Amino acid sequence: MNKKQTSDFVLGIAGNLVASLVIMLANILFGRFVPNAPREVLDVASLVLPLLFFFMFLYKDRIGKIQFNPRLWISRIRKLITQAQQTEQVKQFFQSFIDSVCRFVSQLLDIGHQTKNWVNYLERAIKPSVIIVTIITVFLIIGCGVSIRWLFERKITTAAPPIYNSYQQIYDFLAPQNDTP
Amino acid sequence: MISLRLKTIPPKYWLIIWVVATTLLLVLIGFFVLDPIWKTYGIHVPGEPNTKVDFTYPVDGIFYIRNAENGYRWSTKAPTSIWFHPVISWLIGIMPRTIPANWRYYLIGLVSAPLALYCVYRYAQNVLEINLNPKFIPFAILIPGGLNMAAGNAESPSLLFNTLIILSVLERFPIPISVLIGTIAILIKPNALYMLAPLAIYGVYDLLDKDYKNALRSLFIALGILITWGGWILYVDYMSGQIGAYWKAREIATVPLYAGFITLIYRMVETIALGNVGEILKYATAFLILLTDLWLVLLVPFRSEKDRLTSISGLIMLLLISFATSNPNKIFVYAMTLPSHLLIGWVILQSGFQSLLKQNSLSKSHNYLAITAFWVYILVSIGMVIFFVVGTPLGWYI
Numbered sequence: 001m002n003k004k005q006t007s008d009f010v011l012g013i014a015g016n017l018v019a020s021l022v023i024m025l026a027n028i029l030f031g032r033f034v035p036n037a038p039r040e041v042l043d044v045a046s047l048v049l050p051l052l053f054f055f056m057f058l059y060k061d062r063i064g065k066i067q068f069n070p071r072l073w074i075s076r077i078r079k080l081i082t083q084a085q086q087t088e089q090v091k092q093f094f095q096s097f098i099d100s101v102c103r104f105v106s107q108l109l110d111i112g113h114q115t116k117n118w119v120n121y122l123e124r125a126i127k128p129s130v131i132i133v134t135i136i137t138v139f140l141i142i143g144c145g146v147s148i149r150w151l152f153e154r155k156i157t158t159a160a161p162p163i164y165n166s167y168q169q170i171y172d173f174l175a176p177q178n179d180t181p
Numbered sequence: 182m183i184s185l186r187l188k189t190i191p192p193k194y195w196l197i198i199w200v201v202a203t204t205l206l207l208v209l210i211g212f213f214v215l216d217p218i219w220k221t222y223g224i225h226v227p228g229e230p231n232t233k234v235d236f237t238y239p240v241d242g243i244f245y246i247r248n249a250e251n252g253y254r255w256s257t258k259a260p261t262s263i264w265f266h267p268v269i270s271w272l273i274g275i276m277p278r279t280i281p282a283n284w285r286y287y288l289i290g291l292v293s294a295p296l297a298l299y300c301v302y303r304y305a306q307n308v309l310e311i312n313l314n315p316k317f318i319p320f321a322i323l324i325p326g327g328l329n330m331a332a333g334n335a336e337s338p339s340l341l342f343n344t345l346i347i348l349s350v351l352e353r354f355p356i357p358i359s360v361l362i363g364t365i366a367i368l369i370k371p372n373a374l375y376m377l378a379p380l381a382i383y384g385v386y387d388l389l390d391k392d393y394k395n396a397l398r399s400l401f402i403a404l405g406i407l408i409t410w411g412g413w414i415l416y417v418d419y420m421s422g423q424i425g426a427y428w429k430a431r432e433i434a435t436v437p438l439y440a441g442f443i444t445l446i447y448r449m450v451e452t453i454a455l456g457n458v459g460e461i462l463k464y465a466t467a468f469l470i471l472l473t474d475l476w477l478v479l480l481v482p483f484r485s486e487k488d489r490l491t492s493i494s495g496l497i498m499l500l501l502i503s504f505a506t507s508n509p510n511k512i513f514v515y516a517m518t519l520p521s522h523l524l525i526g527w528v529i530l531q532s533g534f535q536s537l538l539k540q541n542s543l544s545k546s547h548n549y550l551a552i553t554a555f556w557v558y559i560l561v562s563i564g565m566v567i568f569f570v571v572g573t574p575l576g577w578y579i
Contacts, residue, residue: 129489133475136497140468143446151450 020138024145196302199318204295206319211236211287211331215570222574228261237287237333239573240511241265245335246282249273255420260430263417268368269335287333294330297341301523304344307351308488309481309528317527324526325470325565326517332573335370336517342366344520346376346402347491350383356398360405367406368413372518374502377403378494386487431506444507459577466568466578467509470516471500473561474525480554481528492521513565513578529558 190198215236226232226243238246244261248270254262269289276285298318305313321327330337342365349359366373384399417427449464456464474496483489499516503509516522533555536548572578 129486129493130479132490132493132497133479136475136500137472140446140472143443144450147443147447147450148454150447151454 017137017141020141020145024141024148026145196299196315196318199315200295200298200302203298203319203321204291206322207291207294207331210322210328211291215328215332218570219574224574234574235283236331237283239332239334240576242283242286242333242335245269246273246286249285250282253420255417255422255426257421257423257426257429263421263426263430266368266370266413268365269338283333290330290332290334290337293337293341297337297344298523300341300344300348301520304347304351304520305524305527307348308483308485309524310484311482311528311531313527314531317531320527320530321523323530323559323562323566324517324523325466325473325562326514326569327523327526328566328569329514329517334514336372336514339366339370339372339518340520340523342369343373343376343518346373347379347520349402350380350395350399353395353398356401359398359402363402363405364409367410370518371410372515373406374410375495375498375519377406378498379491382487382491382494442504445504445509448507449509459572459575462568462572463513463578464509466565467503467512469561470513470565471496473558474516474522477525477529477554477558478521480532480550481525492519492525495519495521511578513568526558526562529554533558 219234219236219239222234224234226234226238227241229243232243241261244265248262248265248267250273253267253270257263269286272289273282273285276288280288298321302313302315302318322331326336342362345362346359346366348354349362354362363373363376366376380399380403384396384403387393387396387399414427417430418424423429449468452460452464475493478489478492478496481489481492483492496516496519499512499519503512532551536551536555539548568577
């Protein structure tokens with residue numbers, strides 16, 4: 001195993017694989033059970049969702065630091081209600097709410113400034129080889145999903161060429177001239 | 182006493198010892214496993230109801246043999262003759278006629294196998310960051326498609342020359358010899374076309390590194406392959422008296438693109454839903470082998486990213502040719518004509534064993550990754566061995 005370039009990008013691709021499988025399944029299920037649903041949405045999602053997974057992986061450190069703690073918010077509200085005057089309560093509630101939202105948004109925006117993670121990742125993982133393998137994997141999986149959906153919908157009307165039991169049948173058909181010398 | 186004697190053997194001889202041991206193992210498997218099992222099927226070779234299949238000429242081996250014995254039948258009405266490139270038939274033709282033709286065919290494959298294994302090991306030494314232990318060479322039999330080397334086949338000579346093409350760039354063989362290797366490779370099988378992408382990548386990297394001579398070497402080999410291929414196509418057309426005869430003969434193996442560029446994938450899905458066991462396994466294994474290799478190649482410790490890219494590009498060429506014909510015909514054994522297919526297997530098996538025996542200095546997460554890759558690979562490989570033994574006479578992957 002290579003110490004320099006292993007687990008990180010493998011996890012990144014694993015994320016894409018999971019996303020692609022989810023889309024593939026969604027494609028199949030929509031095709032099977034919701035015949036008139038706008039399936040093109042899924043085809044677009046086929047492109048977006050894997051990328052989203054990849055993005056989440058790139059920023060996983062930063063995303064992990066985001067504090068999303070509704071219990072803390074509720075305890076603050078409770079404190080406000082029990083301790084302050086009514087007008088003050090409303091004022092403080094909104095202030096607290098806006099502060100929390102601002103903090104959450106700024107944390108989200110901070111993700112974009114996380115250049116260290118990018119550099120790290122670019123150095124360690126994002127190589128052309130990884131991108132190529134990811135694209136092929138996603139393409140094959142999504143292709144399977146779309147094909148299964150087509151199969152259910154019978155979108156392809158052209159007659160499929162015969163599927164032989166084996167090429168030995170073709171060989172036998174083509175090679176009667178192979179007389180033993 | 183024996184272990185002391187073994188320790189006195191210089192390391193460089195171990196490579197030869199393990200290559201020879203692998204060849205002996207291949208012979209034993211051919212005679213005592215494949216032959217008895219395949220004879221129980223009682224199946225005849227294609228086109229000849231009175232000639233029963235045995236391990237010396239399974240699948241399409243008979244066509245090389247008949248081309249050698251009867252000569253080419255230059256007509257699109259005999260596609261099973263003009264499908265095949267000439268070197269193997271020439272070799273069968275020049276070997277002593279006292280040996281039956283099917284055994285001559287078997288011997289060509291058997292002699293090529295150790296030479297190919299030696300060359301692939303040398304390729305591994307050139308591109309890997311780690312030392313590959315030669316005792317892993319016999320595991321080539323377990324690597325998907327590797328068991329093919331135990332039967333009569335044209336893939337082993339193809340693997341030998343495809344590896345020599347890569348080695349000629351890495352080890353800077355003289356340009357005329359490099360071109361000759363490329364020429365012979367394409368005249369053995371069209372599988373030499375897989376090497377065009379790796380040659381292009383090495384060429385571009387050498388160009389960027391201002392190593393113009395080596396870039397030129399890659400270019401000349403690629404041109405040698407293409408010009409020779411073109412020459413053979415024209416020769417087939419000329420001898421058949423029909424322009425496009427070479428391609429017309431191949432039309433039977435090419436499926437129309439009725440589902441656009443994902444026809445092959447659609448066919449796979451359609452086959453899995455509606456086809457028989459053989460067809461299902463043919464498609465499933467074709468994709469499984471390619472995907473396994475593509476994923477595992479990311480874990481291989483190459484010295485340079487260009488080596489990883491060349492390995493991937495070879496696999497992509499295999500995939501693209503299948504997409505172009507919409508047919509996963511023989512991907513299972515054709516993967517064996519790519520030197521990186523063997524290399525990936527050896528590295529994954531070695532890393533896995535080392536991690537299981539705790540003989541490496543990898544971190545806990547890397548060890549876990551190595552062991553997971555190892556078990557996945559072992560499972561796929563065992564499945565592929567069973568698939569090869571059961572499916573070859575039934576034509577499951579052709």
